[in-house]
Amino acid sequence: MDKLVIEGGIPLSGTIRIHGAKNAALPILAASLLAEGVHSLHNVPNLLDIETMLAIMERLGCRAGHDGDTVTVDTAPACSSHVPEDLMKQMRSSIFLMGPLLARFGEVTIYQPGGCAIGERKIDLHLRGLQALGAEIEEGNGKIYCSAERLRGCDIHLDYPSVGATENIMMAAATAEGTTTVSGAAREPEIQDLQNFLNRMGASIIGAGTDTITIQGVQKLQSCSYEVIPDRIVAGTVMIAAAATRGDVTLTHTNVGHLNSLIHVLKRAGVQITVCNDIINISCMGRPRSVERIVTSPYPSFPTDLQSQIMVLLALADGFSVIKETVFEGRFKHVEEMARMGADISTHLNRAFIRGVKRLYGATVEATDLRAGAALVIAGLAAQGTTVVEQAHHIDRGYDGIELLFQKLGARISRKMPVPGPIDLAN
Numbered sequence: 001m002d003k004l005v006i007e008g009g010i011p012l013s014g015t016i017r018i019h020g021a022k023n024a025a026l027p028i029l030a031a032s033l034l035a036e037g038v039h040s041l042h043n044v045p046n047l048l049d050i051e052t053m054l055a056i057m058e059r060l061g062c063r064a065g066h067d068g069d070t071v072t073v074d075t076a077p078a079c080s081s082h083v084p085e086d087l088m089k090q091m092r093s094s095i096f097l098m099g100p101l102l103a104r105f106g107e108v109t110i111y112q113p114g115g116c117a118i119g120e121r122k123i124d125l126h127l128r129g130l131q132a133l134g135a136e137i138e139e140g141n142g143k144i145y146c147s148a149e150r151l152r153g154c155d156i157h158l159d160y161p162s163v164g165a166t167e168n169i170m171m172a173a174a175t176a177e178g179t180t181t182v183s184g185a186a187r188e189p190e191i192q193d194l195q196n197f198l199n200r201m202g203a204s205i206i207g208a209g210t211d212t213i214t215i216q217g218v219q220k221l222q223s224c225s226y227e228v229i230p231d232r233i234v235a236g237t238v239m240i241a242a243a244a245t246r247g248d249v250t251l252t253h254t255n256v257g258h259l260n261s262l263i264h265v266l267k268r269a270g271v272q273i274t275v276c277n278d279i280i281n282i283s284c285m286g287r288p289r290s291v292e293r294i295v296t297s298p299y300p301s302f303p304t305d306l307q308s309q310i311m312v313l314l315a316l317a318d319g320f321s322v323i324k325e326t327v328f329e330g331r332f333k334h335v336e337e338m339a340r341m342g343a344d345i346s347t348h349l350n351r352a353f354i355r356g357v358k359r360l361y362g363a364t365v366e367a368t369d370l371r372a373g374a375a376l377v378i379a380g381l382a383a384q385g386t387t388v389v390e391q392a393h394h395i396d397r398g399y400d401g402i403e404l405l406f407q408k409l410g411a412r413i414s415r416k417m418p419v420p421g422p423i424d425l426a427n
Contacts, residue, residue, distance in 0.1 A: 196226075315343060323354065
């Protein structure tokens with residue numbers, strides 16, 4: 001597997017453009033199946049998860065291509081609603097295909113999705129939402145089969161603001177008969193982006209960004225062109241890296257409103273931040289301050305997807321900090337790896353207790369999931385000496401060439417690929 005080699009201790013400096021949001025692009029790609037024709041999607045990052053989704057869509061019969069940051073998908077030839085098990089196990093976001101495939105073909109077969117091992121992520125809310133719309137569901141041997149002669153609008157309440165369940169229901173209900181109201185909906189910006197894409201195709205949806213979304217079903221949708229929003233988690237990762245290395249970095253093509261909770265925490269830590277339209281400048285000339293308490297929670301609160309990264313900054317801060325993780329119970333796996341670098345962090349249940357140290361030291365560490373891997377890269381950038389981050393493929397699921405991104409800001413970071421073994425001439 002690939003590994004990243006980092007010579008740390010260099011303050012990041014320069015300007016970087018933030019690429020499109022993976023967590024917006026994936027459901028939008030799935031939603032394109034609702035309308036036959038050629039869709040042109042712009043600002044789509046080159047990520048492992050994106051390529052997996054395109055591979056799935058091709059196996060379903062679509063024609064797809066990725067050129068630069070533009071993806072072109074012809075959904076007209078789609079002829080299957082059976083999501084291949086081998087690809088589904090590679091990526092949890094393949095679950096987004098349930099709603100649109102059910103709506104288009106009247107049936108869908110999926111398997112339990114894969115993805116990062118950060119804790120239990122049930123799909124019960126997805127299934128209950130589709131059942132409420134009229135789907136019949138059969139489960140067995142790891143396979144889930146959903147069918148419906150006709151989906152019909154209804155009132156649905158989500159017990160938890162699940163992003164994936166909210167989006168699956170929106171897609172399935174877009175062409176259902178009648179009106180669907182989703183209360184207790186997730187409020188993430190990526191849901192707003194999906195609403196905007198569906199409405200561009202001719203859907204009638206309002207309320208995304210609030211806890212109540214109303215979908216008036218329409219008979220037919222049409223293909224369209226659309227630009228995906230910037231990735232707030234990538235932006236946040238770069239902002240934290242700039243602060244952790246005591247650098248001075250400017251981000252362009254951001255949505256500042258999507259980053260309010262992080263900006264608030266960084267300012268509490270003494271980081272200087274200035275904002276002008278979609279441009280953010282971050283500088284941190286001295287040691288950051290500790291932050292007494294951070295609690296992860298669904299948007300608009302502090303995102304769980306930035307918890308691992310902010311922990312690196314707090315590990316270098318002056319004082320004692322506490323992070324409470326309320327979303328995923330398995331999201332402290334990077335703590336042991338950071339301890340190899342000199343961090344002073346202990347955990348108990350869903351809390352991490354961080355006593356800041358003056359410096360971290362390079363070490364060989366392993367990325368266990370996407371965001372933990374990004375955190376270890378930040379730690380390596382800030383540390384003295386050489387850090388090797390193994391299992392870099394996890395990071396590639398959410399960052400479009402993370403080493404290239406940080407190289408543009410002056411970091412000494414490179415990717416090392418495995419050396420092929422000797423060829424056995426006897427066979």
